[in-house]
Amino acid sequence: MLLYNTKVLTPALRTMMRFFPAILLAALISGPVAVAQAEPSQPPVRVVCVEAAWCDVAAQIGGGDVQTQALLATPGIDPHDLTPSPSMARAMAGATIAVVNGATYDDWALPFTASVPERIVVASLAGWRPGDNPHLFLDPAAVGKVAQVFADRLSHQPGISASDVAERLAAFRKQLDGVTDRLAAMKARHDAVPVAAVEPVGETLLRDAGLAVVDENFALAIMNHAEPSPRDVAQVDMLVDARKVRMLMSNPAIHSPQIDRLVDRAQAVGLPVVAIGETLPPGQSWQGWVHGILQTVEQALGDGRQ
Numbered sequence: 046m047l048l049y050n051t052k053v054l055t056p057a058l059r060t061m062m063r064f065f066p067a068i069l070l071a072a073l074i075s076g077p078v079a080v081a082q083a084e085p086s087q088p089p090v091r092v093v094c095v096e097a098a099w100c101d102v103a104a105q106i107g108g109g110d111v112q113t114q115a116l117l118a119t120p121g122i123d124p125h126d127l128t129p130s131p132s133m134a135r136a137m138a139g140a141t142i143a144v145v146n147g148a149t150y151d152d153w154a155l156p157f158t159a160s161v162p163e164r165i166v167v168a169s170l171a172g173w174r175p176g177d178n179p180h181l182f183l184d185p186a187a188v189g190k191v192a193q194v195f196a197d198r199l200s201h202q203p204g205i206s207a208s209d210v211a212e213r214l215a216a217f218r219k220q221l222d223g224v225t226d227r228l229a230a231m232k233a234r235h236d237a238v239p240v241a242a243v244e245p246v247g248e249t250l251l252r253d254a255g256l257a258v259v260d261e262n263f264a265l266a267i268m269n270h271a272e273p274s275p276r277d278v279a280q281v282d283m284l285v286d287a288r289k290v291r292m293l294m295s296n297p298a299i300h301s302p303q304i305d306r307l308v309d310r311a312q313a314v315g316l317p318v319v320a321i322g323e324t325l326p327p328g329q330s331w332q333g334w335v336h337g338i339l340q341t342v343e344q345a346l347g348d349g350r351q
Contacts, residue, residue: 087205089111090141090205091111091112091141092113092114092140093113093114093116093136093137093140093142094114094115095116095151096117096146096325097115097325098331099146099167099182100113101113101329101330102195102217102331105330106196106199106217110199110209110210117151118325119324120298121322122324123323124146124150125149127153129154129157133154133157137154137157138157140161141161141202142163142164143161143165144191145164146168147173148167148181149179150180163198165195165198167187167190167191170190170194171184171190178248178249180247180248180249182325183321183323183335184250185228185249189218192221196213196214220332221332223332223336224339227336227339228339231343232255234255235254235255235256235346236255238257238346239257239289239291241258241260241284241285241292242258242261242295243264243293243294243304243307244268244294245258246323247294248264254339254342259289262274263278267304273303281307282307285314285316286314288314288316290316291316291345292345292346293316293319295319295320296320296321297320298323317345
């Protein structure tokens with residue numbers, strides 16, 4: 046037991062010690078003090094996309110509020126020819142928000158979204174019609190529409206701050222404006238410059254940059270796995286051999302003897318061959334990917350501007 050010399054205690058301490066037993070008794074009667082329990086955090090909204098490019102757009106707008114999964118994230122895959130797996134069907138069916146390109150590009154995924162609460166089909170938003178370019182993830186106008194609709198759908202999910210989503214959407218739109226501004230500047234320098242393409246994966250970007258794809262029938266036939274007409278083959282051969290075009294665009298996801306022959310002809314006459322893939326490279330953002338494509342095109346045209 047501790048002994049105190051009350052003569053050396055201050056009046057305030059003597060008063061506190063006098064009432065200490067009463068304070069202790071009151072605490073014992075009232076029981077243990079309740080500790081506030083933190084509410085469990087809201088789990089992220091599950092977003093499943095077929096293409097990695099759409100998931101990147103969703104991740105930029107959703108931030109920590111979303112968990113994204115792309116069914117196709119490996120470069121070199123052509124979704125036109127893909128045979129989906131049961132795991133892909135399960136992943137898509139377990140989404141809260143599903144994003145499908147559509148436009149015959151990945152229509153095999155549409156049945157997987159039948160029970161998904163929120164489904165975004167890009168082709169419907171973009172007003173795509175048969176015969177149009179289906180590579181909508183390289184169409185800035187389509188990307189802007191998807192960004193807005195995704196933000197609206199996400200904002201209405203339980204526990205999501207609409208103001209936070211709006212802030213991230215505004216940041217993404219600023220990045221998108223940077224892409225469209227660059228395309229406008231390229232168009233001012235290269236309007237109507239003729240180029241050839243073995244497949245139209247980047248045709249929308251090229252058109253927005255002012256370039257003219259002069260072998261569209263040939264490119265569409267290759268994309269649709271159809272045999273180009275002899276006239277179209279002869280035309281593209283002449284354009285390449287005579288350097289009537291400034292570059293040849295290729296798609297590393299597709300290969301055939303006919304495509305390899307055309308690339309060889311371009312290289313033989315010193316024509317630049319620019320590869321545009323259809324899968325977002327790992328670790329890149331959508332806007333970073335597009336700026337990289339445009340930079341390569343500018344360099345091939347002899348314009349090294351950043």
